[in-house]
Amino acid sequence: MSNQVTSTIDEAVRLFKIYSDTTRLRIIELLLDNEFCVQDIADQLDASQSAISHQLKLLRDRHVVKTRKHGKQVFYSLQDNHIKEIFLVAYSHVTECNEPDCE
Amino acid sequence: MSNQVTSTIDEAVRLFKIYSDTTRLRIIELLLDNEFCVQDIADQLDASQSAISHQLKLLRDRHVVKTRKHGKQVFYSLQDNHIKEIFLVAYSHVTECNEPDCE
DNA sequence: TTGACATATGAGTCATTGTTCATATATAAT
């Protein structure tokens, strides 16, 4: 734990950065239990097709989501179970913190 | 789950952003089990006093760390147990992912 | 009070990043 940690910390930072954007986190939330094509995601998040497509590319590059082509459409779903778990841990922490003096 | 979720997602994003910087994450790692004063943190992370102080202010504003004054020094320690837990979950996921095909 | 040390902070700079706009690619239907 000293030199290896440095790069491990950087890897952790890379992981956290994936979740550190509203659009991406909402995409991940959408895909928790379903698969959706690009336009469906854009519609549900009220975002442009381009913005969503850019973020999906980023998520795919980081192996967070996988794709399935069907005709003209591309369906996206979560690839990594870690993603789901970390999302849920953080999500529950945020929603739990409604008591006074919490956080 | 629809309008409330939007702001919950934003809260989660805010939480993830705390971890999304190498300097901050290394500070959090340092403080997992100990308290340290500003200069000690700066020395151990090979960073400037000012850079560390700025990040500590951010962490304090977000209730991640608490302070204890002792003479001229200010000692920082973790305030929130959630922080520790989320750090460890992510950290273990990152270190686990050394098998082929993982991540 | 003066000087030394520890920490805090405002302003400016530079890099990163999320979005839009325009356009390219891919697939299906006619």
Add this chain to the structure above:
DNA sequence: ATTATATATGAACAATGACTCATATGTCAA
């Protein structure tokens, strides 16, 4: 082949954020 639809992508722009530099504040010792 042509057109329409779905998705991908490069460039430009704007916002954010982390750092440095200079300096302020706070505390102790002499």
